[in-house]
Amino acid sequence: MRRWVNFLPFAFWCYLAFNLFNLQILKHQSYSIRAKNQHEQKVRLVARRGNIYDRNGRPLAVSIKAYSIYAVTKYVRNLNQTAMKLAQLGLGPYRELVRKLKTKRFFWVKMKVDKELATKVKELHLPGIGVVDDYLRFYPQKRYLKDLIGNVSSDNRGLSGLEFQFDSILKGRDGFAVFQKKPSGRGYPYPHYPMLEPECGGDLYLTLDLDLQILLYETLSRAVDRYRADRAAGVIIEPGTGKVLALVNINGDRCHNSVISDEFEPGSTFKIVTLAAALIEGHRLDEIVDVSGGRLKVGGHLIHDFRDYGRLDLKGVFVHSSNVGAVKIGRRVRREIFFQTARALGFGNLTGIHLPGEAKGKIYRPREMKRLRYANNCFGQGVTVTLLQLTNAYAAIAASGKLYRPYVVARIVGGETRYTFRPFLIRRSLTPEICHQISEVLAAVVEEGTGRRARNRLIKICGKTGTAQKAGPGGYLPGRIITTFVGYFPKQEPDYVIGIMLDEPKQGSWASQITAPVFGEIVAGMAKIPGMVGDSYAYAQ
Amino acid sequence: MRLRPFDRPDPGYTTIIFLLLGLGVVAVYSSSFFYASATGRSEFYYLKGHLLRLIPGIILFFLIQRIPYHSLRQLSGPGYIVLLTILLFTFLIGHRIYGAKRWLQLSGFSVQISELAKLWVVIYLASLLSFRMELFSRFKTMIPPLLMLFSIILLVLIQPNFSMAIVMATVALYLLILGGVKLRLILPIVGLALLVIGLLIWRFPHTSYRLSRFFSGSLQYQVEQSRIAIGSGGLFGHGIGSGRQKLLFLPKPFNDFIFAIWAEETGFIGSVFLFVLFLLLFLRGIAIASGLEDSFGFLLVSGMNMVIFIYFLLHTGIALGIIPPAGVPLPFISFGGWAVIANLTAAGIIVGASRWRVT
Known part of the structure; x- marks a missing residue:
């Protein structure tokens, strides 16, 4: 009897057991993944x-x-x-x-x-x-x-x-469900x-108000047609909080937020920096500035006014938006103070609004400001700003010097977070007295100066026009302008700051004829919205 | 003179058989409920079928123990005639199921006749090797009895039931070696047999296709799925009932690939448990065989023991992807018609023989 033959099946048993170990223990990981892949569908x-x-x-x-x-x-x-x-x-x-x-x-x-x-x-x-x-x-x-x-x-x-x-x-957060796959691939x-x-x-x-947004949009879009402008932008901010109440871009079909992303030379609206700097330096509003002739030669370049105003006081220079006057006032101000004032009002810096693609603008340090450049800067040429920056600077003046970070999102509700955004004070840029004086000047601009066509019978408005030449490669482009108007109302305790900009209007050549009436339209439109502009704003008061 | 047994039936062997049967019931239900409901049947369909076939099998298991194994010798001659007749009959006019003439319709009952043929091979060779050993001393005298054996294996092979023919041939070889036939006489026969098998593989396209697919390294889909099942089981498995490969990925998960499902659901621990149970069963069988004093008993029990064990080796070998795929059930575990009954008969013969041990 050959018992040894029983050893053969036993050897095969051992071989199988080793294979089992190999498959289930050593190669478990890879087979597990393969099984999962063919069984589960996530x-x-x-x-x-x-x-x-x-x-x-x-x-x-x-x-x-x-x-x-x-x-x-x-x-x-x-x-x-x-x-x-x-x-x-x-x-x-x-x-x-x-x-x-x-x-x-x-x-x-x-x-x-x-x-x-x-x-x-x-x-x-x-x-x-x-x-x-x-x-x-x-x-x-x-x-x-x-x-x-x-x-x-x-x-x-x-x-x-x-x-x-x-x-x-x-x-939010996506969830998942796992399905069992059949060999045919369908899950259940x-x-x-x-x-x-x-x-x-x-x-x-x-923080946005849809009524205001629609009003601003419709008004600007009409203005683009009326003045045959390339594009327009506008923003309404609540001074004292920085809430953005409306933000409009008329860009055609482009999806581009030019209010925060596009830099341009502001022109006369920037003169509040010159004015504020002069007031900080202790100059008075009734100081006399000789602007007779309406021209001034700086470094071989001629700066000129709309017309010859003769002799104006400091207030009159801004009311009539005299460039010559602004340059002459600028000469009485130290460049450091001018730069610091611009910086304090937020120029040359991001406002910090929670929106993508904000531009910084460009202002020059005292060292960088040569004679001609400084002269230009005094009436808002040679520097660049965004409409949001400009409007926010006016909002600081309207809020007695308090510069707030503008914001669009008031609250986050639901989801994992519940959060309310609070007004964020960046700095106190100017003293309340200086702001008050600037308000007087800006009110006079609308009452009797370049902003007359923005006037409202019932509401006292402070504002400033701006007509800037557009720079292109190799200098300023003849006949191409950017018109702006930034203003706030009512004069006492302002509730709204509005900045509007029309790019390259072909109809009309001065902001006083273009953006000032558009601003007036907006204010008139706001007065018609119930609850938007209260009775207390009445002109009589 | 009436023979009386000396001993009690072996309790260890019976215990293992019933342990395996119990595991089988669990495994059949776990692996079939989805398949059953997916094919529009009750989820207990295969479980019921399995239990229904277990009952006659268990009855047979106990009945066959009462028969003294010595008398089984008398079945070798008549068994041959009966088998030859039926196999020839099915070969000539059998009807086709699964593309194979494997089934014979007998009074509304499907009998898988080759399941009985494998038991006959053991009885036939055991009786020859113990009572007519002189035939196996010379090559010339060896031919006629081996031709008888060959005729049966050949008929099973051309049914075609390739796996059963392999089992029968292997068991026959095992018995020839165990029975003491000289190796120099066996080797030419093995060579001849391999030649015939090679020829037949070449003749039968579905077998040669399977083999070529296996050896070319591109394992068949089902073998791959079986390996995924076993491999993903890991150490502890997914838990009984929660395997996923049975969800239509493995064909006939309750039969030809039941070990893969078991390995997936119970992991390495459960698989090794099953491996050890079968090894113990095999060793116990050898022990019973060695306890018998006559050589017929020894060869009969060894052969029956081998029939059971080789099925285990083939089934797990296929599931592990070592052996080319073929439909081989796992003894006592798989759902299966006559395989259950044939295996329980073999086990019954072994346990019955254990009563005649001298030691």
């Missing part, structure tokens, strides 16, 4: 993106439930029939669908369709074609707000504007698999 549960509202709770951007249809071509069985059925539902041209089904591994047949269409697609039960939940971003006031709110990508991520800046808050829910519920994004409540 599906993203899209979180609802937070909405954006104006300060009265009116919706500006909302997420609407929608459905997206996709194709995983690996699992598509009858290619032509699938394409035909999808084409019949209006999901794209037949040929295009066939081409995509042939060449791509995965593609979106159509994104963000309504429930009715999604149900129809589901009922076809086409293998390889699936429907997932999605959200459509809808902007009810898109016309007025596209460049401030911005836009989102097809997967609902912020690309520009507030959508970009506050993306981390708005987007399996009870023990993990799942994470999506978390909705936080809602933004803006």
Whole structure:
């Protein structure tokens, strides 16, 4: 009897046991991954993106439930029939669908369709074609707000504007669900698999007032037509808090926020820096400045006024916006003080508004200011500002010297965060006395100076016009101007600061004829909105 | 003279058998409930079927213990005639299921006749090797009895039931070596047999296709799925009932790939438990065989023991991807028609023989 033969099956048993150990212990990791890959299908549960509202709770951007249809071509069985059925539902041209089904591994047949269409697609039960939940971003006031709110990508991520800046808050947190896959690739829910519920994004409540926004937009857009300007921009800020109440860009179809991103030479509106510096240096408003002749030669360049004003007092120089006068006052002021005043009012620095793409502007240090450049700077040429900076500087004067950081988002509600933004005081730039004196001058500008056409019968307005030559390569461009008007009202305890800008108007050549009346229109329009401008603003008081 | 047994039936062997049967019931249910409901049946469909086949099997297991194993010798001659008749009959007019003439319709009942053929091989060789050993001393005298054996294996092979023919041939070889036939006489026969098998593989396309796929390294889908099942089990497994490979990834998860499901759900611990149980069963069988004083008993028990163990080796070897895929059930565990009954019969013969031990 040969018992040894029993050793052979035992040896084979050992070999199998070793293989078992190899597979289950040594190679467990890699097989585990392979098993997971073929068993599980992780599906993203899209979180609802937070909405954006104006300060009265009116919706500006909302997420609407929608459905997206996709194709995983690996699992598509009858290619032509699938394409035909999808084409019949209006999901794209037949040929295009066939081409995509042939060449791509995965593609979106159509994104963000309504429930009715999604149900129809589901009922076809086409293998390889699936429907997932999605959200459509809808902007009810898109016309007025596209460049401030911005836009989102097809997967609902912020690309520009507030959508970009506050993306981390708005987007929420996506959840997921794991499905068991069949060998055919289709998934079905399996009870023990993990799942994470999506978390909705936080809602933004803006400082913006939709009524004001529409008013500003309509007025500026009419002005662009009337004066045949290239573009226009405007911003309304609440002095004493920095709340941005309206922010408008008329750019055609471009989605570009020129209020904060575009630098330009401000012209006469910048003269408040000269005025403030002169007052800081102790000059008085009734000081006499000789501007007779209306011309002044500086470093071989001729500076001239609108007309010959003869002799003006310091106030008159600003009321009539005399460039010669501004240069002459500038000569009585130390350049350091001029620079410091400009800096104190926020020029040459970011305002710090929570929006992407803010520009800094350019002002010069005392050392850099040669004679001609300084002379130019005194009446607002040679420096660059953004409309937001300029308006915010006026807001500081309106708020007795307190410069606030402008902001657009008032509150974040819902989601993981609940936060209220508070006014942020950057600095006390000027003393209240100087601000009061500047207000007097600015009031006189509207009463009797270049800003006369901005006047309002009922409300006392302070403001300043600005007509600047546009610089191009190799010097100033003849006939091309930027007109601005920045003003605030009512004079006592101002509630609104408005800055408007029209770029290259072809009709009219001075801000006094262009932006001043537009400003007047805006104020008149605001007076018609109930509750916007109170009775206490009455001119008589 | 009526023979009387000297000893009690071996309790260890019976215990292992029932442990395996118990595990089998759990495994069959766990691996079949999804498949059953996915194919539109009740989730207990295969469990019920399995239990229904277990009952006659267990009854047979106990009945066969009462029969003195010596009398089984008498089955070798009539068994041959019966098998030859039925196998020829099925070969000539059998009807096709699964592309194979493997089934014979017998009064509304499907009998897998080759399951009985494998038991016959053991009885036949055991009786020859113990009572007519002189035939195996010379090559010339060896031919006629081996031709009888070959005719049966050949008929099973061309059914075609490739895996069963391999089992039968291996068991036959095992018994020839164990029975003391000179190796120089066995080797030419093995060579001849391999030649015939090679020819037949070449003749039968579905077998050669399977083999070529296996050796070319591109494992078949099911083997790959089986390895994924076993590999993903890890040390502790996913827990009984929560395996995922049975969810339509593995074909016939309750039968040909039940070990893969078991390994996935119970992990290395459970798989080793099963491995050890089968090894203990095998060793216990050898011990029982060695306790018998006559050589027929020794060879009979050893052969039956080997029939069971080789099925285990083949089934796990296929699941682990070492052996080319073929439909081989795991004894006592797999859902299966006549395999359950045939295996329980073999086990019954072994336990019955244990009553006649001298030591």
